[in-house]
Amino acid sequence: MKRFAFGLGIGIMLGGVGIVTALLLCMQLPVDAATPATPKLLFENSRVKIWTLVLEPGQSTPVHTHDVDEIVICLESSKIKISKPGPEPETEMVQPLAGTAFSPPVKGVTHVLTNAGDTRYRQLSIELQ
Numbered sequence: 001m002k003r004f005a006f007g008l009g010i011g012i013m014l015g016g017v018g019i020v021t022a023l024l025l026c027m028q029l030p031v032d033a034a035t036p037a038t039p040k041l042l043f044e045n046s047r048v049k050i051w052t053l054v055l056e057p058g059q060s061t062p063v064h065t066h067d068v069d070e071i072v073i074c075l076e077s078s079k080i081k082i083s084k085p086g087p088e089p090e091t092e093m094v095q096p097l098a099g100t101a102f103s104p105p106v107k108g109v110t111h112v113l114t115n116a117g118d119t120r121y122r123q124l125s126i127e128l129q
Contacts, residue, residue, distance in 0.1 A: 033058030
């Protein structure tokens with residue numbers, strides 16, 4: 001009986017640590033706008049990759065080029081500036097609505113995304129391999 005109680009106590013303690021760890025991972029800590037935003041890979045198999053991207057106001061992604069097209073789901077809306085470098089740089093402003101899905105033609109495109117709004121921007125990107 002003592003072993004059971006001891007094991008139960010250890011299990012409750014480890015479970016509590018797991019819950020606290022999960023809560024800390026879910027919290028969004030403040031991010032400096034000068035820190036580049038990098039997408040995080042959530043899922044990958046031979047047919048699909050799913051990424052999440054969070055841009056705080058003023059924050060940008062590094063310059064990057066897409067190898068494949070993607071489907072984007074906007075989770076939190078803000079004004080986004082899309083800058084395409086080159087001999088004749090292009091800039092476009094968009095503001096997707098939260099909850100919308102769209103498929104921007106990005107295959108082969110090199111660009112930088114910048115949150116030009118006052119609120120956080122958050123998206124999921126689904127790359128079809």
